[in-house]
Amino acid sequence: MSTEPAPGAPFVAVDDACKTYGDGEKSVRALAHVDLQVPRGRFVSVIGPSGCGKSTLLRLVAGLEEPDAGTVRICGRTPEAARAAKLIGFVPQVPALLPWLDVLGNVRVLEKVNRPAGRRGSRRGLASDPVALLTRLGLGDVLHRRPGQLSGGMQQRAALARAFALEPQVLLMDEPFSALDEFTRESAQLQLLDVWQDLRTTVVFVTHSIAEAVLLSDTVVVMAAGPGRVAGVVDIDLDRPRHHGQLDTAAMHEHEHRVRQLLETAWNPLEPSGRDVA
Numbered sequence: 039m040s041t042e043p044a045p046g047a048p049f050v051a052v053d054d055a056c057k058t059y060g061d062g063e064k065s066v067r068a069l070a071h072v073d074l075q076v077p078r079g080r081f082v083s084v085i086g087p088s089g090c091g092k093s094t095l096l097r098l099v100a101g102l103e104e105p106d107a108g109t110v111r112i113c114g115r116t117p118e119a120a121r122a123a124k125l126i127g128f129v130p131q132v133p134a135l136l137p138w139l140d141v142l143g144n145v146r147v148l149e150k151v152n153r154p155a156g157r158r159g160s161r162r163g164l165a166s167d168p169v170a171l172l173t174r175l176g177l178g179d180v181l182h183r184r185p186g187q188l189s190g191g192m193q194q195r196a197a198l199a200r201a202f203a204l205e206p207q208v209l210l211m212d213e214p215f216s217a218l219d220e221f222t223r224e225s226a227q228l229q230l231l232d233v234w235q236d237l238r239t240t241v242v243f244v245t246h247s248i249a250e251a252v253l254l255s256d257t258v259v260v261m262a263a264g265p266g267r268v269a270g271v272v273d274i275d276l277d278r279p280r281h282h283g284q285l286d287t288a289a290m291h292e293h294e295h296r297v298r299q300l301l302e303t304a305w306n307p308l309e310p311s312g313r314d315v316a
């Protein structure tokens with residue numbers, strides 16, 4: 039069966055999704071009428087205050103939870119069907135590498151087990167070459183080290199390599215760089231951009247960092263809490279490929295400013311926030 043959605047259809051389509059945890063007075067409206075559309079090959083970040091439902095949204099897209107109302111489609115399929123067809127990749131906050139395998143083994147072992155039979159042998163360039171992929175992510179010198187011998191930043195980049203090597207149609211990342219120091223984080227972002235520029239995987243990336251969201255993304259979706267909803271969307275029309283030189287430019291700061299303004303509105307419960315506009 040084809041893994042392609044109808045021509046022009048988004049690879050990720052969340053329509054009017056609602057999710058409430060618990061009942062009665064203690065219930066939490068984690069998501070209220072959230073829409074999110076991610077076209078093929080786009081890099082979309084989701085940012086918002088703690089508790090606004092970013093991870094819940096990612097879990098719905100990953101098929102790890104179901105919405106109470108509304109629909110989620112990945113490449114035109116239910117998340118469950120998309121998961122079964124191995125169309126979805128996930129990079130969590132804490133990298134889950136196999137401790138008894140070296141870095142290269144961690145990329146290769148899951149590639150053997152997890153790649154859907156129909157897509158074996160059909161890989162494109164960088165994704166078909168784990169050594170090249172790991173080298174582009176700055177891990178060329180540590181291919182044979184085990185995870186316990188790596189820094190946190192190296193472990194997270196190995197997890198990224200593994201996720202890209204599986205060539206998912208949609209790659210979900212839940213704050214993958216949040217535990218890294220500023221300098222390590224910046225270089226990991228640039229390496230991620232370098233690999234993404236080649237592979238153009240459709241990405242949904244959750245972050246707390248405005249600068250990170252702007253640097254990486256084509257679109258930044260800003261969420262508000264209480265209930266979790268989309269407060270606004272900012273398109274990032276900075277040139278690609280993105281590079282280090284853009285970090286301190288007026289255009290970059292202008293986009294950051296627009297995201298920050300929306301976030302300030304999202305944090306202020308007295309400000310009205312329109313219905314979801316993703």
Ligand SMILES: Nc1ncnc2c1ncn2[C@@H]1O[C@H](COP(=O)(O)OP(=O)(O)OP(=O)(O)O)[C@@H](O)[C@H]1O
Binds near residue numbers: 093
């Ligand atoms: N399994 C659960 N049971 C009950 N409440 C939950 C559950 N998961 C999330 N929540 C609540 O739903 C709301 C949204 O949580 P979620 O983790 O999606 O937010 P978030 O934006 O990712 O937060 P953070 O930035 O702090 O990670 C929060 O109020 C949270 O406490």
